[in-house]
Every structure is written in structure tokens, then in C-alpha cells.
Amino acid sequence: MHELIVLARQYRFKIIEDVAQACGARTSVAGEERFAGAIGDLGCFSFFPSKTLGAFGDGGLVITQDPLLAEKIKMLRMHGERSKYFHKLMGINSRLDSLQAVVLSIKQRFLEQWCQGRIEKGVLQVVSGSGLMGIPDLSTDRSHVFNNYVVRAERRDELKQFLGRDGIQSEIYYPLPLHLQQCFAYLGYKKGEFPNAELLADQVLALPLYPELTIQQQEIVVKAVIRFYRS
Numbered sequence: 001m002h003e004l005i006v007l008a009r010q011y012r013f014k015i016i017e018d019v020a021q022a023c024g025a026r027t028s029v030a031g032e033e034r035f036a037g038a039i040g041d042l043g044c045f046s047f048f049p050s051k052t053l054g055a056f057g058d059g060g061l062v063i064t065q066d067p068l069l070a071e072k073i074k075m076l077r078m079h080g081e082r083s084k085y086f087h088k089l090m091g092i093n094s095r096l097d098s099l100q101a102v103v104l105s106i107k108q109r110f111l112e113q114w115c116q117g118r119i120e121k122g123v124l125q126v127v128s129g130s131g132l133m134g135i136p137d138l139s140t141d142r143s144h145v146f147n148n149y150v151v152r153a154e155r156r157d158e159l160k161q162f163l164g165r166d167g168i169q170s171e172i173y174y175p176l177p178l179h180l181q182q183c184f185a186y187l188g189y190k191k192g193e194f195p196n197a198e199l200l201a202d203q204v205l206a207l208p209l210y211p212e213l214t215i216q217q218q219e220i221v222v223k224a225v226i227r228f229y230r231s
Contacts, residue, residue: 001027001029001034001039001040002028002029002030004040005029005030005039005040008040008041014040014041014042015039015040015041015042016040016041016042016043016044017036017037017039017040017042017043017044018044019036019037019043019044019045019046020044020045020046020048020051021046021051021052021147021148022036022037022145022147023036023037023045023051023052023053023111023145023147024036024052024053024111024112024114024115024143024145025115025142025143025144025145026142026143027039027141027142027143028141028142037063038063038065041064041066041069042062042063042064042069042073043062043063043064044060044061044062045060045061045062045063046059046060047059047060047061047096047100047104051147052111052114052115052118052145052147053104053107053108053111053114054107055100055103055104056099056100056103057100059096059097059100059104060094060096061096072089075088075089075091076089076091076092076094077091077092077093077094077095078091078093078094078095079091079092079093113211114211115143115145117210117211117212118145118146118147118209118210118211119143119144119145119146121146121149121209121210121211121213121218122136122138122144122146122149122209123138124215124218125149125207125209125218125221125222126138130151130222130225130226130229131225131226131229132151132152132153132225133151133152133153133154133203134151134152134203135151135152136149136150136151146209148171148173148206148209149206149207149208149209150173150204150205150206150207151204151205151206151207152200152203152204152205153203153204153205154203154229156172156202156203156204156205158228159205159225159228160172160205162224162228163221163224163225163228166220166224168207168208168220168221168224169208170205170206170207170208171205171206172204172205172206173204173206174201174204175201176201177194177197177198177201178197179193179194179197180198207221207225208221
């Protein structure tokens with residue numbers, strides 16, 4: 001992010017942070033600790049129930065320190081209205097309902113505790129080892145909150161099936177890169193034009209990790225992965 005901030009100042013562009021899976025994460029920018037979402041010009045959070053801070057249904061939040069951007073976002077979230085029934089912009093209906101707000105205001109008190117629990121479980125998963133191609137980085141200058149514990153795995157699809165037979169749930173985030181999605185076909189990109197994205201889409205697999213996961217349950221997952229590769 002530090003390098004991006006420098007480029008943004010040099011070329012006068014805005015940085016929009018996607019914080020959907022990083023709520024509570026921190027990093028160091030120019031020697032100062034900053035939360036994900038509070039580094040760029042806009043930070044976009046998801047409160048989908050599966051997120052670290054999740055509501056009972058869909059919801060989200062946009063944060064900014066720019067008063068002009070804040071005013072525009074407020075209008076866009078409510079049909080582009082500056083005052084009731086007077087529309088300055090073409091907006092949408094994107095207000096967080098009161099029930100979700102209450103749920104989030106209560107759950108927010110536990111966010112730091114949940115993040116710490118995920119970090120502790122993530123560290124244990126790393127120490128355990130498993131022979132995978134790649135595991136999440138645990139750099140000391142930033143904190144990864146492990147909304148998902150995504151590894152890189154050879155024979156990924158076979159591993160997923162193997163774990164499933166042992167009753168271990170795993171998930172693929174995400175199986176098809178954006179340039180190969182049908183909705184972006186009009187851009188004209190073909191398979192092979194973004195080889196790294198395509199390679200990772202064939203390798204990534206999210207293993208179970210959440211604050212309530214026990215050490216015994218983690219050992220079951222790691223031993224199953226080891227057993228798969230040794231076989």
C-alpha cells in the first residue's frame with residue numbers, strides 16, 4: 001500500500017480499498033500502523049454473514065476522510081438525493097436497515113477478539129506444516145486476519161474431494177479469473193493472457209479456519225492434507 005500511495009500522489013489518482021475480507025487487518029504505511037480501509041481514499045467493507053464482522057443479512061459500509069466524497073456517497077446510497085425527493089445524481093437504494101445496524105453494533109465489540117482468534121489459529125496452521133505449495137504470508141509488519149485461510153495446492157480438485165470424504169469442508173475462492181468471465185467477454189481477453197491469475201485459480205483452496213476451531217480439529221485437517229500428498 002505504501003508504494004501505491006506514492007504512485008497515487010504522483011499521478012493524482014484515487015485509491016479504493018476492497019476491505020470485504022480484511023476487516024480488522026493492519027499494515028505499516030510510512031512507519032505508521034494503519035487499518036485496512038483507512039489507507040486509501042475510500043474503504044469498502046462487506047458485512048455479509050460469512051465475513052469476520054457479519055450481519056444477519058447483506059450489508060456494507062464505505063468510509064472516507066474526504067468530505068466531498070462522503071457527501072457524494074451519502075447521496076448515491078439514497079437514490080442520489082441531496083434532500084428528500086430532490087435527486088442530484090442517478091443513485092441506488094443502498095441503505096443499511098436498522099436491524100442489521102443493531103446486530104453489527106453489538107458484534108463490533110468482539111471484532112478485535114475474533115481477529116486475534118483467527119490470527120492465533122492461522123499461526124498454528126502454518127507451524128503445523130503440510131507440504132502445500134503455498135500458505136498465507138505471516139509478515140511481521142502487518143496483521144492478516146484470515147477471513148479465509150487460502151492455500152496453494154497441487155492437484156487442488158483431488159485434494160478437495162479427498163478432504164470432503166473425511167467430512168472436512170473446503171472452498172475454492174475463486175475458480176475463474178475475471179478476464180474469462182462471460183460478463184467481460186466483450187473486452188476480448190483470451191485464455192493465456194493472464195497466466196498468473198489462471199494458474200492461481202487452478203490452485204487456491206480455502207481450508208477451515210475460524211476463532212472457535214479447536215487445536216484437535218486443526219490437527220485433523222492438517223493430517224488429512226499430509227495423508228493426501230503422502231499417498
